[in-house]
Amino acid sequence: MLDFFAIRKAPPSGLSTSEQRKLWLREFLKAFFVVFLVYMSMYLIRNNFKAAQPLLKEEYGLSTLELGYIGLAFSITYGLGKTLVGYFVDGRNSKRIVSALLVSASLMVLLMGLLLSAFGSVIGIFVVLWGLNGVFQSAGGPASYSTISRWTPREKRGRYLGFWNASHNIGGAIAGGLALWGANVFFNGHVVGMFIFPALIGLAIGIAGLFIGKDDPEELGWNRSEEIFDEPIEEENTQSESLTKWQIFTTYVLKNPWIWILCTSNIFVYIVRIGIDNWAPLYVSEELNFSTSDAVNTIFFFEIGALVASMSWGYISDLLKGRRALVSVGCLFLIFFAVGLYKNAHSVTEVNIALFCLGALIFGPQLLIGVSLVGFVPKRAVSVANGMSGTFAYLLGDSMAKVGLAAIADPERSGLTVFGHVLHGWDSVFTVFYAALIIGIILLGIVAYGEERKIRRLQKVEQ
Numbered sequence: 001m002l003d004f005f006a007i008r009k010a011p012p013s014g015l016s017t018s019e020q021r022k023l024w025l026r027e028f029l030k031a032f033f034v035v036f037l038v039y040m041s042m043y044l045i046r047n048n049f050k051a052a053q054p055l056l057k058e059e060y061g062l063s064t065l066e067l068g069y070i071g072l073a074f075s076i077t078y079g080l081g082k083t084l085v086g087y088f089v090d091g092r093n094s095k096r097i098v099s100a101l102l103v104s105a106s107l108m109v110l111l112m113g114l115l116l117s118a119f120g121s122v123i124g125i126f127v128v129l130w131g132l133n134g135v136f137q138s139a140g141g142p143a144s145y146s147t148i149s150r151w152t153p154r155e156k157r158g159r160y161l162g163f164w165n166a167s168h169n170i171g172g173a174i175a176g177g178l179a180l181w182g183a184n185v186f187f188n189g190h191v192v193g194m195f196i197f198p199a200l201i202g203l204a205i206g207i208a209g210l211f212i213g214k215d216d217p218e219e220l221g222w223n224r225s226e227e228i229f230d231e232p233i234e235e236e237n238t239q240s241e242s243l244t245k246w247q248i249f250t251t252y253v254l255k256n257p258w259i260w261i262l263c264t265s266n267i268f269v270y271i272v273r274i275g276i277d278n279w280a281p282l283y284v285s286e287e288l289n290f291s292t293s294d295a296v297n298t299i300f301f302f303e304i305g306a307l308v309a310s311m312s313w314g315y316i317s318d319l320l321k322g323r324r325a326l327v328s329v330g331c332l333f334l335i336f337f338a339v340g341l342y343k344n345a346h347s348v349t350e351v352n353i354a355l356f357c358l359g360a361l362i363f364g365p366q367l368l369i370g371v372s373l374v375g376f377v378p379k380r381a382v383s384v385a386n387g388m389s390g391t392f393a394y395l396l397g398d399s400m401a402k403v404g405l406a407a408i409a410d411p412e413r414s415g416l417t418v419f420g421h422v423l424h425g426w427d428s429v430f431t432v433f434y435a436a437l438i439i440g441i442i443l444l445g446i447v448a449y450g451e452e453r454k455i456r457r458l459q460k461v462e463q
Helices: 017-044 047-060 064-091 094-121 123-138 142-149 154-186 192-208 234-241 245-254 255-288 290-317 323-345 348-374 380-409 426-462
Strands: 417-418 421-423
Touching: 017 094, 017 142, 017 154, 017 192, 047 064, 047 154, 047 192, 064 094, 064 123, 064 142, 064 380, 094 123, 094 142, 094 192, 142 154, 142 348, 142 380, 154 192, 154 290, 154 348, 234 245, 234 380, 245 380, 255 290, 255 323, 255 348, 255 380, 255 426, 290 323, 290 348, 323 348, 323 426, 348 380, 348 426, 380 417, 380 426, 421 426
Parallel strands: none
Antiparallel strands: 417 421
16 A cells, blocks of 8 residues: 555656756646645635534534534644654655545545434534544645655746645635535535535545656656756755655754744744634624624635735745745735734725735745745655644644634633733734734744855855
């Protein structure tokens, strides 16, 4: 079974590097669209649960707390799995693994729909199955990063990872509507269709992804991507070839200060990202008395801004010769003004403009931290390094944004005491945003210095 997920390097094809360069885009796009569609599909069987919650309460009587338990199971297993499953992925055929993970996650969601249809609400089993869904989805991002990093040269990596990042914006945007459409058309509007229909789509895409495209140019008998595009091979990629997976993990991840700084900075980026994304509807309802429809639409404008970010910031960092952290610092600096606009906005138009700007800016560092991580580790450690940053983000940043900010904003609570200072009310939520931005700028400023040194070192090698 494990042999199926091994990277099988083919004998030299005999093609010159110029011939390989001409054929590169066609072969790369096969792998790219597999990981793009697979990751998009993972959101179809993730965000469908959010859309199904009202019907689960209405048709099966699940309480808000029970729905919360199910969601919490996913968050915990997803956060932990980022690192643990990411470690398993490294050194193997990540394109096939991520496709197999989608198949496994789809089976869990399909089983939830079938059990719901046959037995009704079984809360304990739902918690287990949704938690397993989180495990199988956890390495979707890290594995996709690994495949794209194996194929792309450094000077084009940012744009392609940025284009791939749009997959989750698209998947997240259409998940609810697609699940509801499938339920209405094929299941007479019954909520079980909101699980079964997207799960069947995930199964089809996951199975196809197992057999389409290659994970690495060397599986075609080609040279490495760096050699195809006349780039010097990083020292860590050469040195890691003779090391075991554990040695690579300890040497280039656990003992690598740049990885820890990037993981820590990701916590504060997620506090701002999730804090705005998750609480915008409630904030404009409570503070600005927006209608329900206007409150719901806030997420649309934030996500449209995020889509613009996915398509642009990676490309901009490529134009700046791979200075990912520097671009991230610029984004965080501009977010200061966007947060100020959001805080002082009063009309629907002003709020939506502010949220569009925030989405377009915060998804810059959210994307580029992962791209920056790729530059500090060998290719055989991309998944676990990226997974670690996700673990930090979800277990610390995401939980602080959801639970911590809720405790601060809730008018019926006494707030949250931090270093002897009581934070309470929406004004204090914005104070947390500003503090997170300052810390993020400092940490990513340090990384920008490390990136600059590495870029100049590689430029000397090229000369």
